[in-house]
Amino acid sequence: MTGLPRRINGFNEIKTRRPASRGAERWLGCPIKVLDHGFVYLVDYMGNDDSVVQAARVSYGEGTKKVSTNVGLIRYLRRHMHTTPFEMLEFKFHCKMPIFVARQWVRHRTANINEYSGRYSEMSDEFYLPDLSVIAKQSGGNRQGRDEELNPEQQARVRELLSADYTQSYAHYREFLDMNLARELARIGLSVANYTQWYWKIDLHNLMHFLALRLDEHAQWEIRQYAEAMARILKDAVPVCWKAFEDYQLNAIRFSGPEHKMLRDNRWPMSREDAYRMALTVLNQNQRETNEFLDKLYDLGFILSSTG
Amino acid sequence: MTGLPRRINGFNEIKTRRPASRGAERWLGCPIKVLDHGFVYLVDYMGNDDSVVQAARVSYGEGTKKVSTNVGLIRYLRRHMHTTPFEMLEFKFHCKMPIFVARQWVRHRTANINEYSGRYSEMSDEFYLPDLSVIAKQSGGNRQGRDEELNPEQQARVRELLSADYTQSYAHYREFLDMNLARELARIGLSVANYTQWYWKIDLHNLMHFLALRLDEHAQWEIRQYAEAMARILKDAVPVCWKAFEDYQLNAIRFSGPEHKMLRDNRWPMSREDAYRMALTVLNQNQRETNEFLDKLYDLGFILSSTG
Amino acid sequence: MTGLPRRINGFNEIKTRRPASRGAERWLGCPIKVLDHGFVYLVDYMGNDDSVVQAARVSYGEGTKKVSTNVGLIRYLRRHMHTTPFEMLEFKFHCKMPIFVARQWVRHRTANINEYSGRYSEMSDEFYLPDLSVIAKQSGGNRQGRDEELNPEQQARVRELLSADYTQSYAHYREFLDMNLARELARIGLSVANYTQWYWKIDLHNLMHFLALRLDEHAQWEIRQYAEAMARILKDAVPVCWKAFEDYQLNAIRFSGPEHKMLRDNRWPMSREDAYRMALTVLNQNQRETNEFLDKLYDLGFILSSTG
């Protein structure tokens, strides 16, 4: 937690009788830079690791006495997905991001949002121009993701064309505003790479659900950067909850009913060929599902390396 | 704000960089007694009047500069039901109430709840026994409300019979626990007057919506006492938001389309007879709606007193 | 209900034991054209006017017998904002609209959405190009709206520049796809006028809330066209609910607490000067609020025309 970003103004120390989190306090007003013009910083928060315990003890009353420690209780709750005590904490962020990222983000409906409005105010001239290193090919296997990089000439060409689009459409936008065209119409030629910003408030349980989805490798790389920024803050703000979240969700592995049955009915390890043949049968000849299963088995060392 | 209840332990002063509300700070941990064994107190909160302004200014950007003051902006937002900035504040209460009150309360689905569990823990021997003064007759006009009081003998009889039920069922409950009957079954003979408790967390917009419904004279008297306790706290915690809520919601009056038309097409005041006849026509002979309309007109002084 | 649009394929008549609405049946699969490339059509629905009554009678049991008719009960429920029975109906639409419209729409969080994904699939070359008649100036009074039209040269110029943006950015998009750039990146230069589409499902209560906000003159003209298309369908699908919604919400008028007090404490009509002076005092010198109040009074005929 050394080397936090510089704090912006307006976060002055005062007194309160509310529970606080030392880790969260340090992040208040310290923006983490994301992508070329974006950021995330913590604006306000409510609660700390103990707030989860406090809420759980109301529910379970004397029943929780057996769980000796706060850490043990938090981990127990998370392990069994008793999620309501995690709803008792709130985090409020100020975020700035390209519109196409905001469009993915807003699908999480359990949060509160106040977004910058292009009807009331002028849009900025900031657009997301991807780094060369992330300008990559369409993935074959994963219909929605990226694969290896394009060649350098292509990468440069992508940035050049996008820049041309941004420059031209923003010049037109300025011309529209000079004509006094209604702002709500003037902005419709601006691209989804244009930056917007919002205040975003969410409880800890729903934030963890958001992060489980948006830290995943299937999430678009750009929104993942925002998820990682918030994860960094959470890790300091609620270290015990975060560790439980990592152990029981982020790093958990799941086997379906049919997979479970095949695991149970056989001796491991087995050869790739046998595993493949058997899995294909168990999983109704579904090629994709079979490959996913074998990846899990291989990772566990349950597949014998196929030596000659 | 003098004479607050004594604060319970665990609300010690520490430092924070978060925004605070002086009014809310004073209420932290100070239980307001409600009914015979219940209470409400503020456990935690996030934000103050300025948090509404801060969120609105993110949305409207430069567009809000014209509204000169924070008070003016908050009132403008509430007047036009731009409610999202009010979602940026949170309040967390510890509440203890009879189960039948909890059952009405929980219908507000936008809150977070951790309730005491009779499966994990023993239910207390506290039951709600109404004061003599609130033991009243079924209302005739209002299908769900109360009317004048029963006579004193009847009132005493009600308390006597309820007490008998409480005592007997709780004695049975104890006997069940002594047999080691599962707690989740042992409690099913206890009445809905038995007290439960919970942590309840909600944002300011949804809390105001809750209060608009539960401060209303159509709400059951018992839950209204809880609403009034929370209203007392809010009034201190967010005085500007509260005043706007009072002016634009609690004390607002509404006329339907047909009522509006009748108001517009006539000269006021008019006689009760004329108003009644006309309203009945405009409102499709609906007796109840006509009476409600006339009450509003009478209150406005738009009905001439029918002197002989 | 004559002259419905032609039904698309796949809506064949079969048998069911579910309640149906004749009005809704006629709209199934009949797209209403909106803007230049958009549409709205009804994909599926659950329930009809009677479903509201049925649900209310479960709640109120014998208590509802006094309300003699179904129409009377529905109107009573809507008048008193007993909204849960209206949640018992669902409507599912297929909608196609510009991204900037989708961004306003999605802020209604109580709906279910499946949107076309630019990560999985190619975006179409359709962009919203406003009709000359709606290309208008920024409104002065209303920070977010439009006012009178721009002059014809300016209007033509707006369409010309927008078209240039659309053409260029879409050509670049095609070039990106030809390079095999990941679709999720290729689309970021496309503007918020690009069309997207989704399935959108919502219950009747929340749909009415959506419409109350999006039929309002403060909503952006473009999203209002979608609201009006859905209103047309609802009017046929649940005629009794719709009429109650019109009478008690769309056409209702509201006076704040201070306005109510001024209405009550004076004799009407009065002169504009007197009304203005008094209102300004009652409303704490708030110019904007005073003007809004006077508009309501004037509309009611409560202000004397100021003849010499």
Place this chain on the structure above:
Amino acid sequence: MTGLPRRINGFNEIKTRRPASRGAERWLGCPIKVLDHGFVYLVDYMGNDDSVVQAARVSYGEGTKKVSTNVGLIRYLRRHMHTTPFEMLEFKFHCKMPIFVARQWVRHRTANINEYSGRYSEMSDEFYLPDLSVIAKQSGGNRQGRDEELNPEQQARVRELLSADYTQSYAHYREFLDMNLARELARIGLSVANYTQWYWKIDLHNLMHFLALRLDEHAQWEIRQYAEAMARILKDAVPVCWKAFEDYQLNAIRFSGPEHKMLRDNRWPMSREDAYRMALTVLNQNQRETNEFLDKLYDLGFILSSTG
């Protein structure tokens, strides 16, 4: 699907252009008896297995063409918890259950509810009296559950005492109503075993989430009976979705990060002693978690039977 309960009146066959489910049609209006006086029946529904596919194809467009079949697509969506297409179906039930069951049920906040109101209407004299066979001891290991049965004398005693409570409190309730005591007060002496009823409407995704929690052995036995009734209906109504739900959720098995690591870093099977010692270390000496892990390993046959 033979031997369905008799259909109640009011579910007559008519024509519709909406998608239908043959399995769901058969269950419309056929009450499944639950507990001693309760029931569940399907009142209405929207959509079928194909509705999931239809919604997904809007999202993924051409991107879904690769998944050759509808069954394959539904299973793919469920496997990867792409849950929004499952929100596109709705089910509406009429349910009658003891108040203590309703109190657990209502914690699922994403459903729509219209409940019978004891303020408007008289409560019935029906109370839940458990069968002898389910009158069991408090579980030791599971703080919230039941264990082996009480002895027959105790079981009889439980029913006797509960009956006495029910009879007495209901007699008092009748006496209160005869006095014309307000219904909202008269009912407060009735126990949480008193039956209530409601209309309950929910989308398929949230219904599955409800069932995953309420079919679980940790759910109270009584609410599980309601979950099983609804599961029976769903299995017929959306057979493909149901099978995917069973395979990927109900019968899935999950290993935490630390468990995963221990699985990967060792050769299986191993002795109970070794597994226990190692797990205790990996799981930070948490006894309970270690036992849960060993249960999973034992079930998989990864623990050697400790023969002498």
